[in-house]
Amino acid sequence: MNLVHRIEHWGDYYHSKATDVIRICLGVIILIKGITVIMSRDAVYSLLIESGKFDLSSVLLAIIVHYIVFAHILGGIFLIVGLLTRFAAVIQIPILLGAVFFVNIAKGFTFFNSELWLSLIVLLLLIMFWIIGAGPYSVDNTIKRNRQY
Numbered sequence: 690m691n692l693v694h695r696i697e698h699w700g701d702y703y704h705s706k707a708t709d710v711i712r713i714c715l716g717v718i719i720l721i722k723g724i725t726v727i728m729s730r731d732a733v734y735s736l737l738i739e740s741g742k743f744d745l746s747s748v749l750l751a752i753i754v755h756y757i758v759f760a761h762i763l764g765g766i767f768l769i770v771g772l773l774t775r776f777a778a779v780i781q782i783p784i785l786l787g788a789v790f791f792v793n794i795a796k797g798f799t800f801f802n803s804e805l806w807l808s809l810i811v812l813l814l815l816i817m818f819w820i821i822g823a824g825p826y827s828v829d830n831t832i833k834r835n836r837q838y
Contacts, residue, residue, distance in 0.1 A: 696820060709771070709824040715814050716768030718807075719781060723761025730754060736792060757784055768818070771827020778819040785812040 726733050733754055737745070745753070760780045767777035788808040823829035 697822060699821075704821055704824045706825055708821065709826040711814065712771065712774070712818055712824060712827075713769050715811065715818070716765045716770075716777075718765075718811065719761050719768060720765025723758055723765055726754070726758050726761060733757070760784055771823040771829050774823035774827065774829055775819050778815045781815050782812065782819070785815060788812075 734750060737750060737753065761784070764777040764781050767773050785808055789805065789812060
């Protein structure tokens, strides 16, 4: 059994039901953030341009914003229902890394920078669900149980 299978087995075996509630709340937060990005698309464009870290063309900038929207909405729904949970977490991690290191850290690492703290918490939770998986109350678990019969 290789390392990936051992980590997956450990995550499936030691997964409490309370972490499913955290996964669902995380999915709702990410879904709401995706809807917010759709509603304020121009603000996201200007935020990426004003961060000064990237010298991107408008086409590449549009592709990045569309990826953010797609990943947040699809990943949020997948996290809520527990479908392809590890995949949903992995597609969110680059977005959150960009939010933490390129956008929010420029505002300062202070107690009052709530966006930075939210981004850090969401990033850590995504890494956790990438490791431990969906849990007992999920579509992934239902599929796995039905596959055994």
